[in-house]
Every structure is written in structure tokens, then in C-alpha cells.
Amino acid sequence: MVARIIDGKVVSTDIKARVTKAVRELKENGVQPCLATVLVGDDPASTTYIRSKQSDAKEVGITTRDHRLAAEFKQDELLELVHSLNRDHEVHGVLVQLPLPKQIDEFEIIAALNPFKDVDGLTPYNSGMLQSGMGLLKPCTPSGIMELLHYYRIDVAGMDAVIVNRSNLVGKPLALMLLEQNATVIICHSKTKNLGEKLLNADLVVTAVGNRERFTLNAEMIKEGAIVIDVGTSRINNKLVGDADFESVKQKASWVTPVPGGVGLMTRVMLLKNTVTAASIAKEMSR
Ligand code: GUN
Numbered sequence: 001m002v003a004r005i006i007d008g009k010v011v012s013t014d015i016k017a018r019v020t021k022a023v024r025e026l027k028e029n030g031v032q033p034c035l036a037t038v039l040v041g042d043d044p045a046s047t048t049y050i051r052s053k054q055s056d057a058k059e060v061g062i063t064t065r066d067h068r069l070a071a072e073f074k075q076d077e078l079l080e081l082v083h084s085l086n087r088d089h090e091v092h093g094v095l096v097q098l099p100l101p102k103q104i105d106e107f108e109i110i111a112a113l114n115p116f117k118d119v120d121g122l123t124p125y126n127s128g129m130l131q132s133g134m135g136l137l138k139p140c141t142p143s144g145i146m147e148l149l150h151y152y153r154i155d156v157a158g159m160d161a162v163i164v165n166r167s168n169l170v171g172k173p174l175a176l177m178l179l180e181q182n183a184t185v186i187i188c189h190s191k192t193k194n195l196g197e198k199l200l201n202a203d204l205v206v207t208a209v210g211n212r213e214r215f216t217l218n219a220e221m222i223k224e225g226a227i228v229i230d231v232g233t234s235r236i237n238n239k240l241v242g243d244a245d246f247e248s249v250k251q252k253a254s255w256v257t258p259v260p261g262g263v264g265l266m267t268r269v270m271l272l273k274n275t276v277t278a279a280s281i282a283k284e285m286s287r
Contacts, residue, residue, distance in 0.1 A: 003253040008265040011151045015269045022276045023061040033279035034063045035093040036085050041071035046097045056268050071101050086114040092282050093119035093275040116281045119274040133180050137274050142174035144266025157182035162198050164188045165208035207243040217244040219252040227255045231263045
């Protein structure tokens with residue numbers, strides 16, 4: 001079997017067009033959607049992510065605030081910034097780039113965010129709503145994966161899904177979303193026993209390791225006809241690659257996402273979609 005490609009470019013372009021239209025409509029109704037990003041320190045990967053989030057937002061007509069803080073920024077100073085963004089009626093979405101430097105208590109910062117501005121869907125309120133199947137602002141990467149599956153009419157009901165990642169940003173929320181769609185889900189991590197066996201049994205494999213030396217998915221590791229969603233990114237000889245050896249996996253999977261051109265584009269566009277949702281919530285709440 002040669003896999004069909006799940007094209008993040010096609011799906012993200014489609015969603016971007018809808019977001020652009022929604023932004024225009026909000027503006028016509030007197031609401032200018034605005035996203036504030038917060039970056040502490042100068043980690044090169046995080047700096048690149050923030051730059052793309054800022055330019056994506058501008059592209060669809062969302063205005064932005066760009067808070068860049070020194071790596072030594074203190075917990076109480078960051079809390080004060082979050083509180084001031086919570087109070088600011090012109091700001092609809094707040095994204096605090098993770099990871100935060102080690103002097104910062106990440107949970108306390110995230111928990112301080114107004115859940116209706118939490119465009120990452122990470123606050124205790126939004127993760128609780130997601131767990132109850134009532135999430136409105138949901139983490140961008142897993143929501144983007146669900147959009148890809150939906151676009152290509154891939155019904156996960158009854159499938160055995162294996163997720164190689166247990167983070168709050170990807171693995172845990174994705175498990176809830178797949179479960180909501182009636183998949184049977186296993187979350188795997190560095191301490192998982194018999195990962196190989198679990199992968200070989202999976203109808204759907206989602207991998208988000210991001211370290212090709214530690215983990216590379218190839219055709220021998222998956223079942224014939226499996227669906228492979230690749231969230232990982234690494235650089236090999238300065239070339240961006242996923243967790244999967246794409247050419248190998250393609251020969252055995254039924255569907256596969258490329259890297260680049262797959263999930264990454266979806267993460268970016270889902271942030272824009274969440275910002276529009278947050279602006280719409282603010283508009284409803286001010287009536
Ligand atoms: N770091 C890596 N991915 C993400 C993301 O989606 N949101 C935030 N806030 N930080 C990240």
C-alpha cells in the first residue's frame with residue numbers, strides 16, 4: 001500500500017480563509033480581534049514560533065501585542081503582566097510561550113490566565129471542560145489533528161490509537177479528543193513497556209517525540225494500512241524532518257502527514273481560530 005497524504009497546507013489554507021472572514025465580520029460589528037503573545041527569554045525555537053504566530057495573526061487581520069521579556073524575569077512580574085492582559089478589554093487572546101525559564105512556576109502562570117482568553121486551552125478550566133467533552137478553547141496541536149482527520153473523513157470510532165507523547169500540549173488533550181470520537185487510546189512515553197508491540201497493533205499512530213536519535217518510526221514498526229500522524233520535528237543536516245522516516249512509512253501506511261506541510265501548519269492556524277473564538281466570547285459577554 002502507498003499512503004495517501006494528509007495535506008496540512010490544503011486544510012490550513014481552508015481554515016485560514018474562514019478565520020479571515022470571521023475576523024472581517026467581527027470588525028464590522030465593532031470588535032477588532034487582538035492576540036497578545038508573551039515570550040520570556042530568547043530560546044531560538046520559541047523566538048521563531050512567536051515570530052510566526054505574530055505574522056500569521058497580522059495576515060488574517062488580527063492585531064497583536066508582542067511582549068518579549070528578559071530570561072531573568074520574575075514570577076511576580078510575569079503574574080502582574082498576565083493580570084494586566086486579563087484586565088485589558090482590547091486583548092482577546094493571550095498566549096504564554098512554553099517552556100518558561102526554570103525560576104518560573106509554569107502552572108501558576110497558566111492558571112492565572114483568564115480562561116476565556118486562554119487560546120492555548122491550557123488553563124485548569126479549559127482542560128476540565130475538554131475532559132467533560134465541552135471544550136471551547138482547546139489546545140492547538142491536537143485540535144489541528146482532529147481537523148485533519150475530519151477534513152479527510154477519517155472516522156476514528158473503534159480504532160486502536162497509540163499516541164507517543166504525554167504532554168499537556170499534545171498527548172493528554174489529544175487522547176481526550178480521540179476518546180470523544182470513540183477511539184480506544186493508549187498514551188505512550190519513555191517508561192512504556194513493549195512500545196513496539198503497541199505500535200504494531202495500532203490503527204492510528206500519533207507520534208510527537210521530536211528527537212530522531214531517540215525515536216524514529218519506520219514501516220517495520222507499523223501495521224499495514226495504519227494512519228500515521230507525525231507531530232515531531234527535528235533537524236537532520238539542517239533539514240526539517242518528522243519522527244517518521246516518511247519514505248519508509250509511506251509504503252505501508254494508508255494515510256500519513258508530511259513534515260513540513262502537515263500538523264505544524266495546523267497548530268498555527270488553530271491559534272488564529274481560537275483567537276477568533278475568544279473575541280466572539282468577549283463580544284457575547286459584553287452584551
Ligand atoms: N511551545 C511549543 N508549542 C507550544 C504551544 O502550542 N503553545 C505554547 N504556549 N507554547 C508552546
